[in-house]
Amino acid sequence: MSKAITYELIKKDEATGARAGILHTPHGSYPTPIFMPVGTQASVKAVSPDELTDMGAGIILGNTYHLFLRPGADLIKEAGGLHKFMHWDRAILTDSGGFQVFSLGELRKITEEGVTFRSHIDGAKKFLSPEVSMEVQMALGSDIVMAFDECIPYPADFAYAKDSSARTTRWAERCRKTMTAENQGLFGIVQGGMYRELRERSAREITALDFPGYAVGGLSVGEPSELMREMLSVSTAFLPEDKPRYLMGVGTPDFFLAAVARGIDMFDCVYPTRVARNGLAMTATGRLVIKNSEYTHDHRVLEEGCGCYACRNGYTRAYIRHLFRVGEIFALRLLSLHNLWFLLEFMRRLREAILADRFSDFATDFLQGYKK
Amino acid sequence: MSKAITYELIKKDEATGARAGILHTPHGSYPTPIFMPVGTQASVKAVSPDELTDMGAGIILGNTYHLFLRPGADLIKEAGGLHKFMHWDRAILTDSGGFQVFSLGELRKITEEGVTFRSHIDGAKKFLSPEVSMEVQMALGSDIVMAFDECIPYPADFAYAKDSSARTTRWAERCRKTMTAENQGLFGIVQGGMYRELRERSAREITALDFPGYAVGGLSVGEPSELMREMLSVSTAFLPEDKPRYLMGVGTPDFFLAAVARGIDMFDCVYPTRVARNGLAMTATGRLVIKNSEYTHDHRVLEEGCGCYACRNGYTRAYIRHLFRVGEIFALRLLSLHNLWFLLEFMRRLREAILADRFSDFATDFLQGYKK
Secondary structure (H helix, E strand, O other): OOOOOEEEEEEEOOOOOOEEEEEEEOOEEEEEOEEEEEOOOOOOOOOOHHHHHHOOOOEEEEOHHHHHHOOOHHHHHHOOOHHHHHOOOOEEEEOOOHHHHHHOHHHEEEOOOOEEEEOOOOOOEEEEOHHHHHHHHHHHOOOEEEOOOOOOOOOOOHHHHHHHHHHHHHHHHHHHHHOOOOOOEEEEEEOOOOOHHHHHHHHHHHHHOOOOEEEEOOOOOOOOHHHHHHHHHHHHHOOOOOOOEEEOOOOOHHHHHHHHOOOOOEEEEOHHHHHHHOOEEEEOOEEEEOOOHHHOOOOOEOOOOOOOHHHHOOOEHHHHHHHHHOOOHHHHHHHHHHHHHHHHHHHHHHHHHHHOOOHHHHHHHHHHHOOO | OOOOOEEEEEEEOOOOOOEEEEEEEOOEEEEEOEEEEEOOOOOOOOOOHHHHHHOOOOEEEEOHHHHHHOOOHHHHHHOOOHHHHHOOOOEEEEOOOHHHHHHOHHHEEEOOOOEEEEOOOOOOEEEEOHHHHHHHHHHHOOOEEEOOOOOOOOOOOHHHHHHHHHHHHHHHHHHHHHOOOOOOEEEEEEOOOOOHHHHHHHHHHHHHOOOOEEEEOOOOOOOOHHHHHHHHHHHHHOOOOOOOEEEOOOOOHHHHHHHHOOOOOEEEEOHHHHHHHOOEEEEOOEEEEOOOHHHOOOOOEOOOOOOOHHHHOOOEHHHHHHHHHOOOHHHHHHHHHHHHHHHHHHHHHHHHHHHOOOHHHHHHHHHHHOOO
């Protein structure tokens, strides 16, 4: 197995299990817990790589499904890999394409071999499998490669969840065999649906394959928040301490707190950039709907004391509201920069709290002021 | 009359009349000839004020018509003026709103008093006049204020052009009376349609009012290029040497050369940012249609040797093509930055050529390689 990705545990909060660590990658070492902005189609929407660097982003995501369809892995390989193609010299994590393919519903068909599907763009017939996903991700040259798994929908009955999870294990073995790149690290993904027994089994099977990191998959798919927390706890209980743990698709501070308290180190989500494009600014007291008339004459920045590009340069709510209402692209950039900074900065503070033995207080204080 | 705006003639090319100068404004002094990017709605589309500063932009435009409707002059005044509202500390020129209002066609009615029109946004009845335009532009606090005039459509008969130009003179007198701000300079606008006699008369009447600068209006409205050049020559012949001359709405290098050779110092146009959003990159050899399949595997920058943000950072045609095809906002930014840089840099080189007594050679050399 490649030694490209290693994890260094710096401090563990004994009361909760929250961890502060460092994730070492071929493109730099990054403090964890970490939030990873999503650059689906080789661009974090509305922002530049320079802006991501300025705000302290360390790892960003690329989506294999989207890049596989457009512009295609061959083109990116020809360009020198995804880092070079999109001008990003810090770390990149790519997902396996599985999540998007399974989301296609009627347009896809699952077999043991892999998934046949029709492109959401032009209906062309395509095929993804553990082997194809690994080959695509090797062409992309991401630092962290995700195993090709099935994200079990919610709700799913026990039999389905059991069969699917077993297949995910078999697929993980095939991924492991195919992924031979020395400068990339393959993460396994724990499934098991909403069944404690299956979660434990999946975690035992996947960790037996000895990956350099593990994701907890199949959560945040519509299940009640309490159930998600329970499944998260069950899953991380069987993950080794010396490897990073990644919870996919979670991007709000309240969930960060819940997941970090259950031993999660890595997060990604389109949430901050997606809601920015809908005119939402994230703040410590909740969301601010910028188009609302209450901000017409509000000449304050989005959040006082915020160090993001928009706030530290004095762009006001009134100005951003105006830009948003009249359809100016710059509004989307300012809001995206603000929201990404908000989550990255939140994670920096959260990590400081773990290091200073005050994680629980930090979480309590934050949640008292936060409105979902 | 306010002394806010002054012009310093540095060098005149005797063969052509091309001028190199410096325009002094309350927000800095800028070399001329100058290209001024357009920030219609308090934002130069897809780029930030920092990016404009980095590329060496000196003066940008704001559109009175658009800002009058949204967010309204009162709000911008309350925010501390347009500079502060949009975070731009170099110079701003605002137009009078006349051009947009006249473009509304059936939706507007002209009287001696001013123009009644319906907003293109919600149909609300509005009124603009020399006095209202001046009051709005004083509220905006632009450095250079344009007189409220009628841009005569093409074609127009002699009688219409004569009456309209005479009214533009009367309106210019009313603008002059109303514009009392000490830190803003009011430019008069020469009209006269496509008639030499009326152009001369308008130029004589408008310059008699002794403005700190003059625009040549009513050109680039659909007339043949030869006619435009002729009317431009007639108009500038009657403008004083010690004042800047501004040709409104022209934004391609071939026209810059023709107009600078006829004594023009200032230009604005939405062209570079508008075509960027349509996927066009401007280069010294003509336009590059980025979505074309010929760029799929083209891993070169938009234009070799270009110093714009996109090119100097190595963003390739293949990458920008990909972003444009999949609808990523960042493509629009990269192309806008490139096109704006292209025109600003073109103007810097053109000015150097005037200073080095080789303007005609510069123009000939450029036009030989340039494809419209």
